[in-house]
Amino acid sequence: xxxxxxxxxxxxxxxxxxxxxxxxxxxxxxxxxxxxxxxxxxxxxxxxxxxxxxxxxxxxxxxxxxxxxxxxxxxxxxxxxxxxxxxxxxxxxxxxxxxxxxxxxxxxxxxxxxxxxxxxxxxxxxxxxxxxxxxxxxxxxxxxxxxxxxxxxxxxxxxxxxxxxxxxxxxxxxxxxxxxxxxxxxxxxxxxxxxxxxxxxxxxxxxxxxxxxxxxxxxxxxxxxxxxxxxxxxxxxxxxxxxxxxxxxxxxxxxxxxxxxxxxxxxxxxxxxxxxxxxxxxxxxxxxxxxxxxxxxxxxxxxxxxxxxxxxxxxxxxxxxxxxxxxxxxxxxxxxxxxxxxxxxxxxxxxxxxxxxxxxxxxxxxxxxxxxxxxxxxxxxxxxxxxxxxxxxxxxxxxxxxxxxxxxxxxxxxxxxxxxxxxxxxxxxxxxxxxxxxx
Numbered sequence: 366x367x368x369x370x371x372x373x374x375x376x377x378x379x380x381x382x383x384x385x386x387x388x389x390x391x392x393x394x395x396x397x398x399x400x401x402x403x404x405x406x407x408x409x410x411x412x413x414x415x416x417x418x419x420x421x422x423x424x425x426x427x428x429x430x431x432x433x434x435x436x437x438x439x440x441x442x443x444x445x446x447x448x449x450x451x452x453x454x455x456x457x458x459x460x461x462x463x464x465x466x467x468x469x470x471x472x473x474x475x476x477x478x479x480x481x482x483x484x485x486x487x488x489x490x491x492x493x494x495x496x497x498x499x500x501x502x503x504x505x506x507x508x509x510x511x512x513x514x515x516x517x518x519x520x521x522x523x524x525x526x527x528x529x530x531x532x533x534x535x536x537x538x539x540x541x542x543x544x545x546x547x548x549x550x551x552x553x554x555x556x557x558x559x560x561x562x563x564x565x566x567x568x569x570x571x572x573x574x575x576x577x578x579x580x581x582x583x584x585x586x587x588x589x590x591x592x593x594x595x596x597x598x599x600x601x602x603x604x605x606x607x608x609x610x611x612x613x614x615x616x617x618x619x620x621x622x623x624x625x626x627x628x629x630x631x632x633x634x635x636x637x638x639x640x641x642x643x644x645x646x647x648x649x650x651x652x653x654x655x656x657x658x659x660x661x662x663x664x665x666x667x668x669x670x671x672x673x674x675x676x677x678x679x680x681x682x683x684x685x686x687x688x689x690x691x692x693x694x695x696x697x698x699x700x701x702x703x704x705x706x707x708x709x710x711x712x713x714x715x716x717x718x719x720x721x722x723x724x725x726x727x728x729x730x731x732x733x734x735x736x737x738x739x740x741x742x743x744x745x746x747x748x749x750x751x752x753x754x755x756x757x758x759x760x761x762x763x764x765x766x767x768x769x770x771x772x773x774x775x776x777x778x779x780x781x782x783x784x785x786x787x788x789x790x791x792x793x794x795x796x797x798x799x800x801x802x803x804x
Contacts, residue, residue, distance in 0.1 A: 373788045384682025398692035404459040408627035424621045464630045477531030480523040482572035489522045506581045528564045533557025537611045547607035549598040558594025566590040669710035672781040679777040694767035702774025709782035712738040750775045
């Protein structure tokens, strides 16, 4: 009989060791959210143009994936990127050291288009006077002046309809042009390569403008059919500009115009204040509960305190293993979990008290107490778990963090309050031959 308890204790010790390993060292394993460590908070709005045939919600979904790829390329740990409503995207980047660069890269449209250029000088002059031919538009090349400001340079009359867009890009990387300046080499996917080959074959001798966000980066003359789906974007970039452009193109061009309607750089001082206040509240509440349980239930109170500590350890360990982000609402969820964990032990202990008053032996009273309290524990915990799951599934941002920690805590509670405490109590009753319980 004792052998089965050895297995149970081995399981408990293994759980403790596993989750200590998961959270150690705490400062590296537990990722703090934007509200705790500072960073960048951005709200983007997707704008649908008349030419777009997709629904605004579908465009927003596509834009979200593109932005997620860009953020991954930045190397930001534990970003929060989520859709809000039909046309908005929320981006939180905790711990970003260069917020201006991150904001610039996230909101960059990077709409790459290949457009044929009209070499009819007369039509160009008429267009500059306001008489733009149907199906054409005027775009400019840009040049950086001595103060680093980009100014319009050469006007070009190009077709409005692009022959090819950036959605066919498979890869983009930095290289160097013949003059030694950095350029961006792009590789098209199989479909894009076929289109590009066809365009170059049918327009030999004409110029093909490479247009990025409405600005002509270059307009080389098509000398021959170009197979293979490879092209270069030149424009006298510096290395940083070329690298950022390659990241954006490799991640994918945004499917529609995206406006940055709100941005905020959250300072680390504010995060430190939140941490101190939140942890103080959780710490003081936890200490009060621990002391109260010992005062009211004596040795059983110590047992409940051990189960409560193990509950928090499991919760933090699971958060660390799934790379969950700890936020202020998440800390609130932990505080609520402490109350729920104690509630389960109170139900059990009070049931045991009732059984002892009927004259039952300690072992029989304990067994009956756990059995009779089980239905109430399941009822309270399962209903709370359902609520936590709904908050996590349907909520956004702070609400999701609260729902996650609450749900994990409830699941851990069923293990610690029932299995762990029952194993320890049974072991003591069997090995010590206790004849009277003080509870």
